[in-house]
Amino acid sequence: MIEAAFFVVAVLAALYLLAPALRPGEVPAPDPRAALEAARDAALRSLKDLDLDWATGKLSDEDYRTQRAALEAETAAIVRQLAALEPQTPEAGE
Amino acid sequence: MGEIGRFALQAGVVVALYGLVVTVLGIRWHHGGFLEAGRRAAVVWALLMALASAALFAAFLSRDFSVRFVAAASESTQSLFYTVTAFWGGHDGALLLWALILAGYLVAGIRSLRHHPDFQAPAAATLLLIAAFFSLLLAAASNPFAPMIPPPPDGQGLNPLLRNPWMAAHPPTLYLGFVGMSMPFAVAVAALVTGRLDDTWIVLARRWVVVAWMFLTLGLLFGAKWSYVVLGWGGYWAWDPVENAAFMPWLTATAFLHSIQIQERRGMLATWNVALVLITFGLTIFGTFLVRSGVLSSIHAFAQSPIGYLFLGFLAVLLVGSFALLAWRWDALHSRGTVESVVSRETAFLANNLLFVVAAVVVFLGTIFPALTEAFRGVKINVGPTYFNMVMIPIAVGILLLMGVGPLLPWRRATPEQLSRNFMLPGAGALLVALVLALLGVRSSGALLVFALAAFVFGTIVLEAARGTAVRMRRGEGPAVALVRLVVRNRRRYGGYTVHLGILLMLVGIAGSSAFATQGQAMVRPGERFSVAGYTLEYGGLSHFEQPGIDITEASVRVWAGSKPLGVLRPQRLFYRTAEQPMHHVAIRSSVREDLYVILSEWTPDGRALIRVLVHPLVSWLWAGGAVVALGVILAVLPETWRRLHPAAAPVRRRPLPVPVGDSPGAS
Numbered sequence: 001m002i003e004a005a006f007f008v009v010a011v012l013a014a015l016y017l018l019a020p021a022l023r024p025g026e027v028p029a030p031d032p033r034a035a036l037e038a039a040r041d042a043a044l045r046s047l048k049d050l051d052l053d054w055a056t057g058k059l060s061d062e063d064y065r066t067q068r069a070a071l072e073a074e075t076a077a078i079v080r081q082l083a084a085l086e087p088q089t090p091e092a093g094e
Numbered sequence: 095m096g097e098i099g100r101f102a103l104q105a106g107v108v109v110a111l112y113g114l115v116v117t118v119l120g121i122r123w124h125h126g127g128f129l130e131a132g133r134r135a136a137v138v139w140a141l142l143m144a145l146a147s148a149a150l151f152a153a154f155l156s157r158d159f160s161v162r163f164v165a166a167a168s169e170s171t172q173s174l175f176y177t178v179t180a181f182w183g184g185h186d187g188a189l190l191l192w193a194l195i196l197a198g199y200l201v202a203g204i205r206s207l208r209h210h211p212d213f214q215a216p217a218a219a220t221l222l223l224i225a226a227f228f229s230l231l232l233a234a235a236s237n238p239f240a241p242m243i244p245p246p247p248d249g250q251g252l253n254p255l256l257r258n259p260w261m262a263a264h265p266p267t268l269y270l271g272f273v274g275m276s277m278p279f280a281v282a283v284a285a286l287v288t289g290r291l292d293d294t295w296i297v298l299a300r301r302w303v304v305v306a307w308m309f310l311t312l313g314l315l316f317g318a319k320w321s322y323v324v325l326g327w328g329g330y331w332a333w334d335p336v337e338n339a340a341f342m343p344w345l346t347a348t349a350f351l352h353s354i355q356i357q358e359r360r361g362m363l364a365t366w367n368v369a370l371v372l373i374t375f376g377l378t379i380f381g382t383f384l385v386r387s388g389v390l391s392s393i394h395a396f397a398q399s400p401i402g403y404l405f406l407g408f409l410a411v412l413l414v415g416s417f418a419l420l421a422w423r424w425d426a427l428h429s430r431g432t433v434e435s436v437v438s439r440e441t442a443f444l445a446n447n448l449l450f451v452v453a454a455v456v457v458f459l460g461t462i463f464p465a466l467t468e469a470f471r472g473v474k475i476n477v478g479p480t481y482f483n484m485v486m487i488p489i490a491v492g493i494l495l496l497m498g499v500g501p502l503l504p505w506r507r508a509t510p511e512q513l514s515r516n517f518m519l520p521g522a523g524a525l526l527v528a529l530v531l532a533l534l535g536v537r538s539s540g541a542l543l544v545f546a547l548a549a550f551v552f553g554t555i556v557l558e559a560a561r562g563t564a565v566r567m568r569r570g571e572g573p574a575v576a577l578v579r580l581v582v583r584n585r586r587r588y589g590g591y592t593v594h595l596g597i598l599l600m601l602v603g604i605a606g607s608s609a610f611a612t613q614g615q616a617m618v619r620p621g622e623r624f625s626v627a628g629y630t631l632e633y634g635g636l637s638h639f640e641q642p643g644i645d646i647t648e649a650s651v652r653v654w655a656g657s658k659p660l661g662v663l664r665p666q667r668l669f670y671r672t673a674e675q676p677m678h679h680v681a682i683r684s685s686v687r688e689d690l691y692v693i694l695s696e697w698t699p700d701g702r703a704l705i706r707v708l709v710h711p712l713v714s715w716l717w718a719g720g721a722v723v724a725l726g727v728i729l730a731v732l733p734e735t736w737r738r739l740h741p742a743a744a745p746v747r748r749r750p751l752p753v754p755v756g757d758s759p760g761a762s
Contacts, residue, residue: 045586057561
């Protein structure tokens with residue numbers, strides 16, 4: 001009885017494993033947004049950290065201004081690239 | 095149960111190899127059906143490992159001594175708790191536990207990469223390769239369901255050394271850390287295979303590394319606690335090869351957690367970060383080789399098996415393969431930024447990385463030195479704790495200093511005014527602590543240095559939190575609300591500070607218990623008193639009794655701290671009849687200030703007993719530090735979706751901005 005149950009389960013598992021391999025399937029194209037979203041998230045975190053660093057006095061105004069301008073430009077460029085890919089960019093989480 | 099387990103393990107080999115082959119072919123031929131079949135194989139393999147694990151649990155619970163491993167690791171008088179934990183009480187079961195944990199990571203990891211199909215397939219192939227290796231080991235060389243013919247009437251019982259709650263928790267947590275490192279390894283390999291070497295792989299790997307690092311930390315601590323309460327020598331770390339084996343990946347993973355911040359923020363160290371992840375996973379396999387091979391003498395001799403050298407072969411394959419991929423992609427892993435000033439956060443993090451990696455190399459060399467001397471000179475020469483302490487203490491002091499300095503430095507460069515503003519108060523606090531401790535009679539220069547630096551680091555953390563809170567309070571928030579919101583809305587940063595706080599507690603505990611431990615012993619008759627380090631102990635006599643399978647001799651020791659009564663401590667000696675093995679059961683009275691550690695060493699037929707007493711200051715800080723580290727990690731990795739449930743607050747402002755800028759997008 002146990003042997004029969006093993007056999008049935010093994011056949012079902014084999015069918016489950018082999019079925020997709022027997023039919024052609026599309027390989028999803030790499031999503032160019034993934035890298036951009038990661039870069040955007042990192043840039044946003046950097047901006048947030050920079051703001052907090054400046055607010056707590058770790059940065060001079062001049063350094064803050066320079067670094068924030070550079071980070072804003074970087075972030076804006078990433079957001080523009082994302083927007084160019086698709087108007088409705090899904091929200092990205094880490 | 096044995097049949098079901100054997101079936102599951104043998105089927106696991108077929109399924110893992112099938113999954114590996116179809117995934118590799120799917121990648122090579124761009125065949126989506128094959129990739130789907132590979133993902134299904136991962137799920138089925140995980141189910142098979144769960145089935146095998148359930149079968150082994152059932153075999154233990156039903157005392158099925160026809161299974162050799164069950165007969166070797168349990169006996170009919172064994173308690174339910176230790177019958178369950180006997181699952182990982184020998185190398186065969188421990189290997190199945192490893193596979194079960196890998197199964198969990200495999201399914202969760204593949205699912206976590208579902209939005210990154212280019213990473214998912216190569217990562218799945220890497221994980222399935224590891225799964226296939228463990229399946230082959232389990233089915234062919236280390237099968238926990240190997241039959242025992244004829245079945246004995248009773249088992250040999252779990253090794254008495256392992257009958258302790260801390261040892262019950264140590265292997266699962268350590269394996270969650272060890273095996274957890276396979277996920278970032280797989281992601282890094284996927285990045286190398288696909289050439290996707292931007293920051294995406296860092297984002298995908300970071301959370302796995304953080305969680306695995308937390309489990310590794312807890313696993314190390316649980317092992318240390320076991321050593322402290324079970325082995326009866328009063329210590330918790332002996333630089334044993336197997337302790338070192340778990341410590342090395344912890345060191346390199348810690349380096350990685352800091353250096354990825356430099357890559358994220360400054361676009362530097364891309365090659366270094368990939369190498370650190372590959373090395374960290376390699377060290378987890380190397381550690382398993384050390385535990386299983388018996389190539390080095392260790393307190394973990396009970397875990398040895400003939401399969402150790404298979405791990406060395408697997409390690410060679412993994413390292414050669416992954417570093418060949420790294421060499422292939424070397425040119426693509428260029429740095430986008432440079433260090434602009436010596437006084438900057440990136441420099442502090444670089445120095446921190448250097449120290450962690452040097453520490454890992456020091457531990458590695460000290461660990462394999464006996465094997466090297468045996469190979470070349472025919473005799474094992476152990477370097478011993480003297481070598482490790484001599485080299486590691488200065489490194490630890492350097493890391494402690496950088497733990498305070500790094501977070502208060504800005505990226506890119508710091509001005510003298512900022513340095514003065516940020517470090518004046520913590521520096522003064524450190525000097526004050528050193529002065530007060532010196533006036534109180536502390537004469538150990540090493541301990542004074544560690545306590546002063548700990549005060550410095552603590553001061554920097556408090557200052558950082560106080561300034562952030564003050565900024566929010568200017569927007570009208572109360573102090574408590576401001577602090578909570580500051581932490582919750584900058585979880586990654588304050589989670590990191592919380593982890594630092596935990597490490598700080600641990601280092602203070604280690605320094606205090608190492609520098610100021612005192613001990614004494616006395617052969618006493620019932621009613622006699624003796625004193626050790628301000629404690630008075632009165633020996634009340636011995637009692638003998640039995641528990642199933644165990645003969646117990648217990649001493650009654652009444653204790654006073656000065657004139658204050660602290661109650662009665664009852665150190666025991668246990669004798670496990672089946673294993674014919676004696677064990678200590680140390681009596682410990684723990685407080686924030688110190689541990690009183692009482693051991694029943696020996697006794698005479700006329701009722702006299704040799705009582706050994708150790709006093710370890712601050713040792714409870716070490717264990718508390720572990721809890722704080724876990725809290726910090728949980729804080730740092732709480733999912734972003736949780737953040738989105740709460741409306742974002744406006745960005746904080748110290749004063750009007752020097753140039754008109756918009757709100758930080760995404761700031762919360």
